[in-house]
Every structure is written in structure tokens, then in C-alpha cells.
Amino acid sequence: MSTKTITPRILPGFRDFFAEDIYVREFVMNTFKKVFEKYGYEPLETPALEYTDIFKGELGEEAEKLFYRFKDNGGRDVMLKYEVMTPMCRAVAENINKIVFPYKRYQIQRVWRSDRPQKGRYREFTQCDADTIGSESVICDAEFIQMGIEVMQKLGFDKFRTNISNRKFLNGIIQFSGASVDDFISICMSIDKLPKIGKGGVKKELLEKKRVSEKVIVEILNIVTSTGQIEDLISKFKILLKNSPISQEGLNELEQIFNYLKNAGVKAEFYQFSPYIARGLAYYTGPIWETEILDGNVGSVSGSGRYNNTIGKFVGKKVPATGGSFGIERIVEVLKDRKMFNSSVYATKILVTLFDASLLKQTVEVANILRKADVPTMLYPEAVKLDKQLKYADRKGIPYVVIVGPEEVKKNEVKLKNMKTGEQKEMNVNQIVKLLK
């Protein structure tokens, strides 16, 4: 046998998850799952590895630099899943005749990007997406927004807002202000940074990098930073952009979405018409929205929108779709930071101490009775000093300790100690089962 030791080290941007991390993560994921399923979304899973060509050309050069790409043993050009949406489109396209539309699915899976790790950014992380495929109706968009708000509340947030806008409306603004439609995406990418870098920053960026005149920029920024009541904004824009059919279409869609939310009883504080929401991604074609945590310096925790032309690339005919992604990693961080979830809860309820090796038979009996009654029970495996065993329970956060000593055995009882209050009582094992139920 070799005596050489291996230095243990984890790859940068990859993480080990211990119990306390997993408890929070599972709470968050289960909350999403439950709400998704309540709204009629079904689960979908796709492989970790895909042919490179399904991602290539879809996401842009920037993204392609971050692919975990290699040749497999059969010489195939493959890569780890970069994001969840493209494989979904692939799977839908491959099974187009089997799937019943509208197809609503959610996906909570790990993806990999060879990005430089930093705060809240990892090379392996979990993506949480839900989408409705095969319907043009904005009811799907509106319902998704409602669902997103419900999830945020279920997670325990009360200061957040979903900012809603529409790409068609923005498209109209850009034409109205005199910019070229070719610059639409790059203008959207800059506008999207508005909350982060401010009006001045956006102006600077657009002037430096794009072929847009200062006059046009000022015009766009003025419209996009308008605030007010939803109804007022919509009617104001309808008049302002009366010569732009595409804007009118977008505004009508927004009107329908806001009507839906109102009728569904969604609290008005949780959503808003935010014309500055643009989203950086190229593929959005209609309504777009982001959910933002308002207190603290968290920012956006979800990004969504309608993308009617993306799946078509895999199928050869138009397949409309809408949906989006929730930033699970960021949400988990916030929950941990704000102690909104008690992650110290250890699943084990009772530690049965082993008082003395000669009492092993009776001790195991006690543990068995508890386990038969589905009480998560741990048996201390060594007959060491009681204080050591109690200390173990304390450090593990196990709420109860059962002591099976000679005195108790004589009376056919055990001692139950509550670790939080320090109280202890002698009783029959079956009484413990009743007490903890």
C-alpha cells in the first residue's frame, strides 16, 4: 500500500454541500416544485452532457468561451449543459409528436460554466426554469408572473416586486426615437443596466459603443424612465406611440397582463409597469419581466419573458413559448444571510445514549421501539462517558436525549432529557413516542 497522501482540494467554482446547506436548498427547491405543480407544470430532466452543436450559435461568442467542451471516448464533440432552456428545446423538438401542447414544464437541474468564480457565481450551479410551450396567449405570461409572486411569498419574502415590460413596446420606442432596428438588441442590453449604472452610465455606454446619437439616447431614456400608475402610463404611451403598430401591440399585451393580475387578486405592491426593463438576451419577442428584492442590496432574482422564435429553430416551424428562470443560488444565499430558514435543524430527534456496554441489549430495544414509531433516532455507538454523549447531542442540535442506565432498566423505564430546557423525566418508552407525536 502506498503511503503517499493526496492533498485534498476542490476545483474552483465547485462546492461541497453539507447538511445545513442542503436543508436550505431543498426547502427552496421544494417550494418551487410545489408551486409549479400547482399551476400545472410538470417536471422535465435532460442529460448533463449534450452534443456541442445544440448550444453553438445559440448563445453568442461570449457564452461559447465558457463551455465545458471536450471530445468523448467516441470522438464526439460534447459539452456539459450550459443552461437548461436549449436542451429543453432540443428535447421538445425530438419528441414533438409525443408531447401534448400547450406543454408546461419545469426543470431544476445543475448546469456548468467555466466562468471566473466570484461572489454568488459558481462553475457548477442549479438552474430553475419553468416554461409554457405551444401557446401564444398572454394568459401564460400573466399566470407565470402570478406564480412567481406566489413563490416569493412562500419563500418568506415580503419586500419584492416584479417589474414588467414588453419588447414590442421597446421596439416601437426605438423606432420612434429614430434609432435603427439593427441596434435594437444592443440598445436593450444597455437599457437593461439602467438600475445598476444609472442614466449617465447608459448614455455613456450607448455613445461609446453604439451608433446612436445623443438626441436619440435622451429621447429613449426619457420614455423608459417614466413612472406612474399602470393605467396612466399605458394610455400615455398609447398616445405617444400611436404611429407604431408594434408598440400598440405590446401595450395591448401589457394591458391584458395587468388586467389578469388585478382579477387574480395579486397584490398591487408586488408588480409594476417598468418600461426600463429590457433584458439583455436576444431571443425575447414580447412580454418580459424580472423579480427584484427591494430591501438590501440583492437586486434581481428572476428573469423571464416570451420567446416565440427560439424553439422553431429546432423544429422548422413556429413554436411559441414563454417562461423564465429563477435565481435559486442567489435566493438561497439571501435566505441564509437573513436567517430566514433555520438550517441548524438536524433531522435526528433523539439520541439514545449507550450508558454501559452491558446494557446494549436493553438500549438497542429502546432505539428499536422509537424507530418502529418512525422517530428518527440515533444510537450512540460507544459506551463513553455520558458527558461526551450529551455534548455530541448538543453540538449536533439533537433536541432529545434518552438515557438507559441501570436504575432505569430496573424500573423498566428510561430518562428523557430535553436538551433545550434541560428538563428530564423518567418514563416508559411508549410515552416518549406519544409525547413526540
Add this chain to the structure above:
RNA sequence: GUGGCUGUAGCUUAACUGGUAGAGCGUCGCCCUGUGAAGGCGAAUGUUGCGGGUUCAAAUCCCGUCAGUCACCCCA
């Protein structure tokens, strides 16, 4: 991919302008031969990330390297 900052015991860190590393927490033992989280006493743990250079002398200065971290790009 670009740039900034930081590497001293398991963790947090001290060491004035270079003079052969000290503490708190934790760990372990004992006070306490049937009781944790409090208290008292004691113990163990460091080639100061690694390699080289300057110097009588380097944790400290210089160069390189590796690692971590933050920001930008981009994004979740």
C-alpha cells in the same frame, strides 16, 4: 479573458521603521467515577502558501509562482 486586494496554528488574527512567531475561539485532558450549552486548571497544534533573491539576520523588502477573494466582461 482583464484588473485590484490578500495568503501567519482547525477558525479569527497579533508581531513598531527587517532582530530566530504571541493571543482569542475551537480541540483534547482534568476538576465532575450518571448529565451538554456556564466556570476553573492544564495540554497539543506553525518549515508564517511554495520557490528563489537581498541581508549578519526575512512573516516583514524584491522577483517569480500557486491559491483565495473582489470587481469588470457576461450572467444565475
